[in-house]
Each structure stands twice: as structure tokens, then as C-alpha cells.
Amino acid sequence: MENSRFFPDGSAMDPWFSEIPKVTLDALGRPYRFDAWGIPEDGSLQTAAIQALIDRAAAEGGGVIVVTAGTFLSGALRFRQGVHLYLCAGATLMGSDDIRDFPLCQTRIEGQNCLYFPALINAEGLDGFTIAGEGVIDGNGLRYWQDFWLRRAWNPQCTNKDTQRPRLVYIARCKNVLVTGVTLQNAPFWTNHLYKCRRVKYVGCRILSPHEPIGAPSSDAIDIDACTDVLVKGCTMAVNDDAVALKGGKGAWADEQPENGANENIVIEDCVYGFCHGCLTFGSENIHTRNVVFRNIEVGTGYNLLWMKLRPDTPQRYEHVLVENIRGKAANFININPWSQFYDRQGREDMPLSACEHVTVRNCRFECDTFFNVRADEAHYHLKDFVLEGLDIVAANAELRQEAVENLRTERIRVTPKQTIDFPDSVTTLTDDNTVIS
Numbered sequence: 001m002e003n004s005r006f007f008p009d010g011s012a013m014d015p016w017f018s019e020i021p022k023v024t025l026d027a028l029g030r031p032y033r034f035d036a037w038g039i040p041e042d043g044s045l046q047t048a049a050i051q052a053l054i055d056r057a058a059a060e061g062g063g064v065i066v067v068t069a070g071t072f073l074s075g076a077l078r079f080r081q082g083v084h085l086y087l088c089a090g091a092t093l094m095g096s097d098d099i100r101d102f103p104l105c106q107t108r109i110e111g112q113n114c115l116y117f118p119a120l121i122n123a124e125g126l127d128g129f130t131i132a133g134e135g136v137i138d139g140n141g142l143r144y145w146q147d148f149w150l151r152r153a154w155n156p157q158c159t160n161k162d163t164q165r166p167r168l169v170y171i172a173r174c175k176n177v178l179v180t181g182v183t184l185q186n187a188p189f190w191t192n193h194l195y196k197c198r199r200v201k202y203v204g205c206r207i208l209s210p211h212e213p214i215g216a217p218s219s220d221a222i223d224i225d226a227c228t229d230v231l232v233k234g235c236t237m238a239v240n241d242d243a244v245a246l247k248g249g250k251g252a253w254a255d256e257q258p259e260n261g262a263n264e265n266i267v268i269e270d271c272v273y274g275f276c277h278g279c280l281t282f283g284s285e286n287i288h289t290r291n292v293v294f295r296n297i298e299v300g301t302g303y304n305l306l307w308m309k310l311r312p313d314t315p316q317r318y319e320h321v322l323v324e325n326i327r328g329k330a331a332n333f334i335n336i337n338p339w340s341q342f343y344d345r346q347g348r349e350d351m352p353l354s355a356c357e358h359v360t361v362r363n364c365r366f367e368c369d370t371f372f373n374v375r376a377d378e379a380h381y382h383l384k385d386f387v388l389e390g391l392d393i394v395a396a397n398a399e400l401r402q403e404a405v406e407n408l409r410t411e412r413i414r415v416t417p418k419q420t421i422d423f424p425d426s427v428t429t430l431t432d433d434n435t436v437i438s
Helices: 047-059 142-154
Strands: 031-033 063-067 070-074 077-079 083-087 091-095 105-109 112-116 121-124 127-133 136-138 169-172 175-180 183-185 192-195 198-203 206-208 222-225 228-233 236-238 242-247 263-269 278-282 288-299 304-310 317-338 354-374 381-397 406-417
Touching: 031 047, 047 063, 047 070, 047 077, 047 083, 063 091, 077 083, 083 091, 105 169, 105 192, 222 263, 236 242, 242 263, 278 288, 278 317, 304 354, 317 381
Parallel strands: 031 063, 063 083, 070 091, 077 121, 083 127, 091 136, 121 169, 127 175, 136 183, 169 192, 175 198, 183 206, 192 222, 198 228, 206 236, 222 242, 228 263, 242 278, 263 288, 278 304, 288 317, 304 317, 317 354, 354 381, 381 406
Antiparallel strands: 105 112
């Protein structure tokens, strides 16, 4: 059998990962069309009318909410069992830029379960939920971004949550989820957040938020938070933070809290990246991730290809990771360093030693500022059993720190030094608050 059919730990990959469904509107059930139900595209807020249509579809046995051509404004929406979302060509579901249209609720954010704001699209506890079509879900984020940067200028220590921003899509405790074909853009905060889900596919989506002239802060494309069996395939991602970020919990006691959990069996393949901070990022809200495949990727520009954040105040374990067949350029090819943003040990004295183990990076052609931006910190974490093979790297800093990793094996590595840095957004280091140091 081909190696592509196995996870990095040697276990067989479920055939589910190879099954790419073709979704038609007719296959999603009885249609509930905006135009047929009189929902206007006149710029007025339509949250109540759209939610009533979702509730009606659920009460009548399920179906699909069809956003017809036009732009429709809404606050937080909650989908019900058996009700899907379809966006026609020319359709835009636009989020309100007034946080009052997202009433506070118990939710999951930044590695904690707490009182915060819902997303524009919310799906919780559903079995079989689809978002499909050729249309757009737009977070209308400009006002939120401006507020964030104004607050950050006033108080550099303000957190993401201080500026009160909704996410674009939040899917929690669901299974058998498919998001396909749609464009998800201009998120006020994270674009897609998956929490404790199983069997989720993002296929052929465009996930976009700007990094200039006004950057969309923390507009992660897809945050995978304590999930099992996730496929991201054939997507285009360009955001002003991490593209795919693996999460699962944060804090000194995160490993003992039942609301947290591990990510397992994650495949990201055949994707194209524009600007982002991290193409594949582990952490910083991540207690355990196992069996990640990241392959057949094109990277335009950004800060990091593979980024593993290790918090001294959180027990973390990243293991069995395969990165292969990557082409492109970014500031750092591999970045593994301590991450101490908003550090708080919470009085824990027996903090387990964190670890990154069994990481393979192979068959890549890449241009970067720094090839191996990896720092040992044996007081907090241990790096072990890395394989680098079949790499053709052009780098300003071509150093390979063998001493940083126990059992670092290299085969067929060519690293060509270069004298000048020519990235449009050239950086070598980020501070804990994501400030760029040139």
C-alpha cells in the first residue's frame, strides 16, 4: 500500500479521508430560499427572520437554508439538527459590525470555556451539517479590526478578547461536517473554529482576510481544537495570523481539565497559501496533537511554514507529524521556540515536561530567511526523533542546530546560503504579541 494511506505513527488512514463528496443543492433536502420567504437585501438587519427560517426548517423535518443572490446582513445564527446552509453564486451572508448583535453566551475561545460572544454561524451538537455553494460568508470585519488596533495602541497588553469580536464560523461537538466551495472572508476574529468535533472536511474553500493596509488581527483560517479526523483539502488560505492552527487547551492545569483534549488524525493537503503567520501552527493553546499530515502545499509568502509554539506554563505534546512536498517561501522554514504570551504558571510546581517527537519533513523546495529556527529549552521541553530528508533550501541563515534535537537524522539535504533578503514582508522573529522584528 502507498505511504499516503498511513498516518505518521504507522496506523492505517481511514478511507473516509479519500472520499471527496460532490454536493448539490437538491441533495441537501427541502430548500428554504431567502427570496421565496421574503428576506430582503435592503441593508437592514435580518437576524430574527433568518433564525426563524432555520427554526421552521428544523420543525418541518430539516432542509437547507438557501441564501440567494444579494447581500444579507445578520447577527449570530444557530443552526439546528438536519438544517444545512447553501450560498448561491452572487450571494453574500454578511455579519453585522455591531457586537450587540452577538449576544453573550457560554462558548469556547482561546483554549477556555467561558462567557463570550457567539460566531455569525454557530452549529453545536449536530450530526451531519453542511455549508456549501459558490457564495460568500463575509464577517464585515473592518470596524472590529480598527477597534482592536486602537485598543492595542492604547494598551499593548490587551488580549484578543478585550476588543469584543465575533468569530465567523463556530462548529462544536459535531460530527460528519462538510464545508465546501464557499468563500469565508473578512472575519472579525477567528474565521473557522472547530471544537471537539469528529469527521470534519473543508474542501475547495477560499478563506481570506487582509494583512494590509489594515490587518485582520487573529483571523486564523481554521482552528482545530480537540478534534479527531479532520481533512482540509484543496483550499486557498490567506489571513493575518495562522492558517491552520492546532489547539486544545491552555494553562498550567489544562491537561487535567475535561473541557480540553487532544487533536488526532489531521490531514491538510493540496492547498495554496497566501500571506499568513503560520501555515501549520501547533499551539499555543494545545496540550496534545498526534498524527498530522501536511502535504502537497504551495506557499506564497508569510512568516512560518511549520511553527511549534511551546508554552512554559502549559504541558504540551506534539507527536507523529509528517510535512512533505512543500514548495514556496516564508521567513522561517521550521520555527520551534518558547512562547510566553500572557504567561501564568498558576502556582503549579509539578509542570510536566513538554515534548515534540517523531517529526518528519521531506521532499521540499523552499526559500526562507531562516532554515532551522529551533531553540533548545530543556527546562521546559524536549525535542526528539526528527527526520529531515530530500530538502532543497535557499536561506539567508542556513544553520542547522543539531544539538537542539535528540536524534536528528538528515538525508539528502541541500541548503544554499543567500546574501540578501527579498521577501515583501521580511521578518526573522516575532515577539510574544506578534509584533514583527525586522
